[in-house]
Amino acid sequence: MTSILENSRQGTSTGQKVLGLVAGEGKLPAILAHAAKDKGYKVVVFALSEHAQESVAKIADKIHLIAVGQLGRNLNLLEKEGIKEAVFVGKVPKLNLLRNITKFDWTTVKELSKLPNFNDDTIQFAMGDIMAAHGVRVLTQSEFLRDLFPGVGVLTTRQPTPEEYGDIHYGLTVAKEIARLDIGQTVVVRDRMILAIEAIEGTDEAVKRAVGYARRPVVVVKVAKPNQDQRFDIPTVGLNTLQSMRAKEPGGVLAIEAKETMVVDQDEMVAYCNANGISMVAVESV
Numbered sequence: 450m451t452s453i454l455e456n457s458r459q460g461t462s463t464g465q466k467v468l469g470l471v472a473g474e475g476k477l478p479a480i481l482a483h484a485a486k487d488k489g490y491k492v493v494v495f496a497l498s499e500h501a502q503e504s505v506a507k508i509a510d511k512i513h514l515i516a517v518g519q520l521g522r523n524l525n526l527l528e529k530e531g532i533k534e535a536v537f538v539g540k541v542p543k544l545n546l547l548r549n550i551t552k553f554d555w556t557t558v559k560e561l562s563k564l565p566n567f568n569d570d571t572i573q574f575a576m577g578d579i580m581a582a583h584g585v586r587v588l589t590q591s592e593f594l595r596d597l598f599p600g601v602g603v604l605t606t607r608q609p610t611p612e613e614y615g616d617i618h619y620g621l622t623v624a625k626e627i628a629r630l631d632i633g634q635t636v637v638v639r640d641r642m643i644l645a646i647e648a649i650e651g652t653d654e655a656v657k658r659a660v661g662y663a664r665r666p667v668v669v670v671k672v673a674k675p676n677q678d679q680r681f682d683i684p685t686v687g688l689n690t691l692q693s694m695r696a697k698e699p700g701g702v703l704a705i706e707a708k709e710t711m712v713v714d715q716d717e718m719v720a721y722c723n724a725n726g727i728s729m730v731a732v733e734s735v
Contacts, residue, residue: 466489466534467490467491467530467531467532467533467534468485468491468492468493468532468536469495469534470535470536470538471494471535471536471537472494472496472497472501472502472504472505472538473497473498473537473538473539473540474497474501474539474540475504475539475687475713476504476687477539477590477594477685478494478496478501479505480594480597481538481590481593481594482505482508484594485536486508488593491510492508492509492511493509493513493532494511494512495523495526495527496512496514496515497516497517497539499514501539502514511530516552517549518549518550518552518553518557519552519553519557520554520556520579521554521555521556521557524556524583527580527583532585533584533585533586534585534588535585535587536587536589536593537587537590537681538590540685568631569682570678571631573678573682574678576681577678577680577681587680589679589680590679590711591679591683594711597713598708598711598712599708599710599731600708601707601731601732603728603729604712604718604719604729604731605728605730606723607722607726607727608728609668609702609704612640613668613702613728615641616639616640617638617668617702617732619638619641620637620638620668620670621670621734621735622735623670624636624670624671624672625675625734627646628673628675629674629675631674632647633647633648633652633655634647634652635647635656635669635670635671635672638667638669639659639665639667644658644663644667645658645662652669652671652686652690652693653690654693656669656693656694657693663696664696665696665697665700666696666701666702666726666727667694667696667701667702668702669690669694669701670705671684671690671703671705671710672709672710672734673706673710673734677709683711684709684711685712686703686705686711687712687713687714688713688717691703691718691721691729694727699725700727701726701728702727702728702730703722703728703729704729704731704732705732706731706732706733706734707731707732707734708731709734
């Protein structure tokens with residue numbers, strides 16, 4: 450699956466830097482594309498879905514619609530476009546990878562067969578090595594989006610209660626451990642009890658599951674991995690995360706690791722929190 454869209458309105462000067470932007474789902478690909486243009490890059494997007502393609506259509510200089518399991522073709526496209534720097538951004542549900550396993554090309558099958566397991570870190574580190582072997586340096590998202598990483602502090606009108614701070618501290622300890630084990634980066638807590646641990650289903654589904662168990666507001670804790678590779682899988686929260694927290698009564702806490710977690714549409718998120726009695730706080734790691 451490869452289609453090409455080129456934005457003829459965008460001029461390219463000789464010697465202009467070219468960024469290959471591998472785009473998953475969500476708002477971040479468009480936000481990062483804008484930031485890259487501001488830094489003087491020509492942006493060539495490799496969109497992993499039609500939705501991702503649409504989200505960057507008005508910004509990118511050129512777009513290729515690609516499939517995640519077509520590694521050989523995708524590497525050839527990078528080479529043809531002269532890409533020497535690339536960035537990965539946006540959500541890529543791991544379940545999509547599993548559901549399309551029969552569509553993998555030989556290059557993908559060969560590279561996956563070398564891996565000891567299919568954990569996120571294992572796949573992502575291997576992808577970084579493959580890109581480097583083809584002369585492409587993978588940049589970090591924070592090089593373009595540093596203003597999306599809040600520092601320590603309460604971001605909303607409501608402060609967490611002492612009891613909620615207790616849940617946050619407990620949740621941080623557990624979340625850091627599951628992140629170290631490369632299971633997930635989010636846990637949901639109520640009264641010092643773990644209600645849900647994020648795994649392959651993703652943050653939002655794990656939170657919904659926990660709210661269903663508790664039937665009351667919960668404390669959601671999201672962290673970075675202890676040795677987080679800043680090129681891949683940066684912990685991110687957005688309005689969908691908050692909407693997943695909705696219970697029958699107002700309240701709840703979204704606690705994120707300060708300076709390590711991206712907050713998409715912070716003003717919109719804060720307004721939603723304030724309207725629904727949710728506290729959002731960026732905290733130091735344990």
